[in-house]
Amino acid sequence: LKQLLFKNPNEPPIVFHWVPVIGSTISYGMDPYKFFFTNREKYGNVFTFILLGKKTTVCLDTKGNNFILNGKIKDVNAEEIYSPLCTPVFGKDVVYDCPNSKLMEQKRFVKFGLTQDALRSYVRLITQECEDFVKRHKDFKGQKGTFNVPKVMAELTIYTASRSLQGEEVRNKFNSSFADLYHDLDMGFSPINFMLPWVPLPHNRKRDAARNTMIQLYSEIVQKRRSGEAGKTGHDMIWHLMDCKYKDGTQVPDHEIAGIMIALLMAGQHSSSSTISWIMLRLATKPQLVEELLQEQKAVLGADLPEITYDDLSKLPLHAQVVRETLRMHAPIHSILRQVKQPMHVEGTPYVIPTSHSLLSSPGVSAIMPEYFHNPNVWDPHRWDSNLAEKLEAGDEDEEKIDYGWGTVSKGTNSPYLPFGAGRHRCIGEQFAYMQLQTILVAFVREFKIRNVDGSDRIVGTDYSSLFSRPLNPAVVEWERRNKEL
Ligand code: HEM
Numbered sequence: 225l226k227q228l229l230f231k232n233p234n235e236p237p238i239v240f241h242w243v244p245v246i247g248s249t250i251s252y253g254m255d256p257y258k259f260f261f262t263n264r265e266k267y268g269n270v271f272t273f274i275l276l277g278k279k280t281t282v283c284l285d286t287k288g289n290n291f292i293l294n295g296k297i298k299d300v301n302a303e304e305i306y307s308p309l310c311t312p313v314f315g316k317d318v319v320y321d322c323p324n325s326k327l328m329e330q331k332r333f334v335k336f337g338l339t340q341d342a343l344r345s346y347v348r349l350i351t352q353e354c355e356d357f358v359k360r361h362k363d364f365k366g367q368k369g370t371f372n373v374p375k376v377m378a379e380l381t382i383y384t385a386s387r388s389l390q391g392e393e394v395r396n397k398f399n400s401s402f403a404d405l406y407h408d409l410d411m412g413f414s415p416i417n418f419m420l421p422w423v424p425l426p427h428n429r430k431r432d433a434a435r436n437t438m439i440q441l442y443s444e445i446v447q448k449r450r451s452g453e454a455g456k457t458g459h460d461m462i463w464h465l466m467d468c469k470y471k472d473g474t475q476v477p478d479h480e481i482a483g484i485m486i487a488l489l490m491a492g493q494h495s496s497s498s499t500i501s502w503i504m505l506r507l508a509t510k511p512q513l514v515e516e517l518l519q520e521q522k523a524v525l526g527a528d529l530p531e532i533t534y535d536d537l538s539k540l541p542l543h544a545q546v547v548r549e550t551l552r553m554h555a556p557i558h559s560i561l562r563q564v565k566q567p568m569h570v571e572g573t574p575y576v577i578p579t580s581h582s583l584l585s586s587p588g589v590s591a592i593m594p595e596y597f598h599n600p601n602v603w604d605p606h607r608w609d610s611n612l613a614e615k616l617e618a619g620d621e622d623e624e625k626i627d628y629g630w631g632t633v634s635k636g637t638n639s640p641y642l643p644f645g646a647g648r649h650r651c652i653g654e655q656f657a658y659m660q661l662q663t664i665l666v667a668f669v670r671e672f673k674i675r676n677v678d679g680s681d682r683i684v685g686t687d688y689s690s691l692f693s694r695p696l697n698p699a700v701v702e703w704e705r706r707n708k709e710l
Pocket residue numbers: 302327331488491492493495496499551555556557560561643644645646648649650651652653654656657
């Protein structure tokens with residue numbers, strides 16, 4: 225009754241709940257998309273719910289995406305929300321543990337390190353890593369078998385990212401010390417840390433120890449390289465960061481290089497391993513599409529399937545569409561949060577969002593709205609055949625551009641498809657992710673046929689318990705090795 229009687233007409237409606245602090249945390253946490261769509265029907269595109277005691281205003285659809293993701297720096301802030309979770313994992317003075325202007329410079333360093341030449345060299349490394357992986361992995365012995373997709377793809381993703389972006393020393397360490405350290409550090413992103421970042425949980429000690437050791441290991445790599453002990457090989461990100469300078473002329477200190485590398489490892493790992501897992505699981509529901517992909521490779525590259533190059537990837541549109549469609553339905557980041565810093569009026573409504581609220585954007589919602597995508601809950605890479613991607617982005621062409629220091633992007637966006645976000649915090653790993661995912665896909669399709677164990681088109685549910693959503697574990701599919709002579 226209190227919730228109905230004391231409603232402020234200038235604030236968005238509050239989702240009804242029984243228990244004060246818990247609010248809607250549980251129903252949101254179990255299935256955020258169900259929660260968003262149900263409440264959108266009741267309250268419209270803008271509503272507030274209680275998330276762990278905090279008033280959180282959700283703004284949906286393209287206007288809502290734009291309102292939050294392209295919010296001005298004086299109005300919205302990301303670091304206040306993300307720092308308690310991320311700083312203990314990435315370390316001091318990087319990403320959200322520094323002023324936003326410094327993050328923008330750090331993003332510029334990374335973006336400029338992901339040159340075409342670098343990406344070109346990574347395709348070969350990732351292909352080799354995939355080949356070695358299937359040769360040595362216990363689940364891929366013999367002609368036929370099954371594998372637990374989320375677990376196996378998480379391993380493959382980390383090996384491919386470390387061999388390419390992270391460099392040779394890091395990749396070699398993954399055979400021993402790094403894997404355990406990574407695991408301990410990753411515990412810092414457990415759901416409980418997101419909910420109660422200030423509580424001294426037992427696994428936080430391991431997380432902190434792992435972070436310190438990792439920073440030390442990266443710093444040792446940098447020092448060895450600076451001293452000339454390690455000969456320059458490849459285009460990895462550590463070499464690049466060692467050459468970067470902030471605008472004030474200072475070099476990037478070793479602990480910041482380490483922190484940026486840890487942040488890239490984490491950001492890339494969770495999003496890419498979730499996406500490649502969904503790709504495999506979706507393909508297992510449509511084995512004929514795996515054959516279509518192989519045919520595309522043969523038609524473009526020749527029946528003998530020579531080693532794939534970076535330039536070849538752009539000639540395989542169906543492979544790119546598989547990635548694009550998977551990101552439409554399974555964007556790894558379901559909620560993007562910001563703290564309100566100044567009262568913000570939501571255009572076209574009487575609502576002013578006060579500074580006590582945080583804002584939540586979920587571009588994954590517009591990506592499955594029937595207004596924009598026909599049969600939105602059907603996974604169909606062919607929906608992108610007719611230049612849908614260009615059409616969706618066309619609206620942004622004439623729009624005013626804005627330079628955030630790391631790149632120039634549209635000042636606003638009307639696109640319902642934003643798996644990499646928008647505005648100043650937009651992803652800088654998109655090209656790397658596409659290159660990595662497509663290269664793994666090419667290698668897999670050449671080696672295996674896959675299908676669901678029972679031959680059905682059933683798909684596993686989503687685990688939303690962390691900041692990054694992913695398929696529920698286990699999710700087992702069947703593989704069969706191709707007979708290369710045929
Ligand atoms: C930011 C998605 C891969 C590095 C973001 C954001 C999204 C996103 C939605 C915006 C977050 C926000 O506004 O708060 C994805 C997806 C990926 C992917 C879907 C793969 C399928 C990667 C990779 C890297 C990376 C491989 C590193 C090489 C970053 C960084 C940011 C970012 C540094 C900026 C964070 C900020 O400015 O606050 N990503 N990402 N991402 N991503 Fe990615």
